[in-house]
Amino acid sequence: MSPFEPLRPLANNVFLYEPQLNDRRPREDPPLIILCTWVGGAIPRHINKYVAPYLHLYPHSCILLITTHILDISVRSFAAVRARLKPARDAIRRILGPEGVGGDTNASPGPGPGALLHIFSHGGCNTAVQLALSMGEDEGQRGLRHLPVQAVIFDCCPGDDSFLRMYNAAAVSFPKAFPLGTFESVLLYPSIAAIFGLQRAGFMHSVRQLREQMNDRTVFGSAPRLYLYSAADDMVPWYDVRAHVDEARSQGFQAEGLMFRDSPHCALIQEDAARYWGAIQAFWRGERQEEERASKL
Numbered sequence: 001m002s003p004f005e006p007l008r009p010l011a012n013n014v015f016l017y018e019p020q021l022n023d024r025r026p027r028e029d030p031p032l033i034i035l036c037t038w039v040g041g042a043i044p045r046h047i048n049k050y051v052a053p054y055l056h057l058y059p060h061s062c063i064l065l066i067t068t069h070i071l072d073i074s075v076r077s078f079a080a081v082r083a084r085l086k087p088a089r090d091a092i093r094r095i096l097g098p099e100g101v102g103g104d105t106n107a108s109p110g111p112g113p114g115a116l117l118h119i120f121s122h123g124g125c126n127t128a129v130q131l132a133l134s135m136g137e138d139e140g141q142r143g144l145r146h147l148p149v150q151a152v153i154f155d156c157c158p159g160d161d162s163f164l165r166m167y168n169a170a171a172v173s174f175p176k177a178f179p180l181g182t183f184e185s186v187l188l189y190p191s192i193a194a195i196f197g198l199q200r201a202g203f204m205h206s207v208r209q210l211r212e213q214m215n216d217r218t219v220f221g222s223a224p225r226l227y228l229y230s231a232a233d234d235m236v237p238w239y240d241v242r243a244h245v246d247e248a249r250s251q252g253f254q255a256e257g258l259m260f261r262d263s264p265h266c267a268l269i270q271e272d273a274a275r276y277w278g279a280i281q282a283f284w285r286g287e288r289q290e291e292e293r294a295s296k297l
Contacts, residue, residue: 003044004051007065010087017055017063018095025060030116030150030284032062032095034088036128038121038156038266039070049269050118053277062095064088064115066131068123081127082134089135093144114148116284117220120155120266121236125210132219151284152225156266158211158244159236215248224254226283228276230263256289 002008007015025031033054037047047067054063066088072081096114119128132147213219225248229241238259248255258279263271279289 004048004065006055007051007063010091011084013067013069013084014087014091015065015067016091017065019060019062023060028285029058030061031113032064032092032115033058034064034092034115034117034128034131035066036117036119036124036131037065037067039068039073039123042067042120042123042266046266053273057277057281062091064091064095066127068127070123073123073126078130081130082137085127085131085134086138088131089138092135092147096148097144114150114223116151116153117147117149117223118153118155118280119157121157122159122207122210124155125157125214129210129213129219147220149220149223152220152223153280153283154214154225154227154229154241154244155268156229156233156236157241158207158214159240160207211244211247214244215251215253222253224283224286225256226279226289227255227257228260228268228279229257230260230265230268230271232260232262233265235265256283258289 002015004015007017009015019025035047035050035054047065051063051065054061066085072084092115117128119125132149135147136145227241227245229236229238231238242257245255245257258275260268260271260275269276283289
């Protein structure tokens with residue numbers, strides 16, 4: 001049984017919901033919702049707190065869930081990550097291709113009939129970027145060669161590439177009952193230190209490069225973006241997110257930010273679920289968000 005019912009597993013990290021064939025999707029609803037999850041604490045119980053409302057709000061939309069593992073952002077090569085995403089690419093082509101519920105293989109990336117992409121934290125950012133970049137790599141593949149995105153939600157991301165935050169993100173990816181004491185000193189700390197050093201030396205992609213890729217039109221096209229973030233986030237500071245909003249705007253993107261005051265990382269719905277989901281619905285409809293500026297803190 002799938003841990004994300006009624007989504008069915010396509011792979012260990014990819015799950016898909018498709019409505020009944022006789023269900024007619026309202027034209028104003030997204031044809032496909034893609035969720036790329038975070039790493040630390042992203043257990044099925046927490047992820048389902050996002051899957052269930054999406055199923056309720058858009059029951060006639062397809063939902064593609066891609067979970068992220070700590071290995072995806074630490075030791076797995078991009079080639080290995082992209083190989084694990086092939087079932088997701090196949091589903092996207094089938095749903096958004098010419099024979100699917102929406103999409104046009106001749107359309108350029110950007111606004112148009114496409115997916116609502118919801119990205120959580122740096123783990124989700126890495127997954128989403130690799131998914132987008134790998135759409136044109138499958139040999140012999142006819143059909144979509146890019147990721148058709150109509151709108152992007154950045155949830156608690158992007159932050160910076162500091163060692164402390166990288167270490168904290170890795171530490172919280174383990175169950176709370178896991179005795180980290182010895183593991184931290186023997187394996188986790190030196191492993192993260194090595195990865196951090198390789199990133200700074202240019203041998204591995206860093207969060208800094210990830211921030212740049214998310215404003216690269218060859219990745220998500222020119223799709224509008226909504227940034228949801230918290231002033232109380234210990235993993236991703238609000239000012240790093242705001243800086244990316246400003247960078248996106250300076251490059252011509254339609255970018256809006258919505259700040260929550262007291263939410264922990266990737267848990268904004270705990271503070272105000274109505275505001276959270278209301279903002280997402282309004283964003284998809286193309287309505288402007290009422291921003292809460294940092295100066296009000």
